[in-house]
Amino acid sequence: QVQLVESGGGVVQPGGSLRLSCSASGFVFSSFGMHWVRQAPGKGLEWVAVTSSDGNNQKHADSVKGRFAISSDSSTNTIYLQMNSLRPDDTAVYYCAKGYGAFWALENWGQGTLVTVSS
Amino acid sequence: SVLTQPPSASGTPGQRVTISCSGSSSNIGRGVLNWYQQLPGTAPKLIIFNTSQRPAGVPERFSASTSGTSASLAIGGLHSEDEADYYCATWDDSLNAVLFGGGTKLTVL
Numbered sequence: 001q002v003q004l005v006e007s008g009g010g011v012v013q014p015g016g017s018l019r020l021s022c023s024a025s026g027f028v029f030s031s032f033g034m035h036w037v038r039q040a041p042g043k044g045l046e047w048v049a050v051t052s053s054d055g056n057n058q059k060h061a062d063s064v065k066g067r068f069a070i071s072s073d074s075s076t077n078t079i080y081l082q083m084n085s086l087r088p089d090d091t092a093v094y095y096c097a098k099g100y101g102a103f104w105a106l107e108n109w110g111q112g113t114l115v116t117v118s119s
Numbered sequence: 120s121v122l123t124q125p126p127s128a129s130g131t132p133g134q135r136v137t138i139s140c141s142g143s144s145s146n147i148g149r150g151v152l153n154w155y156q157q158l159p160g161t162a163p164k165l166i167i168f169n170t171s172q173r174p175a176g177v178p179e180r181f182s183a184s185t186s187g188t189s190a191s192l193a194i195g196g197l198h199s200e201d202e203a204d205y206y207c208a209t210w211d212d213s214l215n216a217v218l219f220g221g222g223t224k225l226t227v228l
Contacts, residue, residue, distance in 0.1 A: 037219075044120070044204075044206065044219060045222070047216060047219060050217065103168050106153070107174065110162065
């Protein structure tokens with residue numbers, strides 16, 4: 001079955017950097033786009049970024065553009081989110097999710113990893 | 120949020136409840152909308168994709184539809200375990216981004 005396991009969260013100071021990882025298994029990694037979605041404490045869901053199935057195309061939300069970068073490694077079935085210039089309002093649980101078809105649906109989700117930006 | 124949902128909804132066991140989602144021609148108007156259920160303390164779960172299709176394992180009492188730039192999720196025969204947050208979401212052609220609605224907290228009384 002599909003498994004998505006995020007790691008790399010933690011506490012970081014404002015202006016710092018962090019790299020999140022999402023290890024995927026149970027499906028043909030190179031056939032599906034992969035997303036990052038975040039949820040601030042007590043708030044709703046916010047889409048962060050997507051990478052295409054071949055890893056050649058990425059899109060990012062305006063709120064993170066220029067600071068965050070999504071990437072993927074098909075040799076290890078892993079996607080990453082490099083987060084730079086972190087701000088307190090980046091504090092959230094970060095989920096990775098597997099895309100589905102042309103519907104922009106997020107079919108499977110990981111358990112999430114918490115990122116706290118605080119001095 | 121660009122996709123507008125009511126912040127809360129409620130119903131009693133066995134009732135039918137609907138949750139609305141309002142958008143524009145660049146998102147819901149494209150004809151594709153997805154719905155997610157997030158139980159307390161858990162990751163979201165896809166319950167409706169491509170406007171009205173249910174993934175395997177999602178009960179038939181969950182249904183959805185769109186009309187122009189509005190959409191609705193209906194839950195028939197409400198169960199206590201349906202108490203959760205519900206989000207609509209889709210791609211927006213103008214913003215070049217996936218958008219989520221603000222979420223609706225469903226309470227089963």
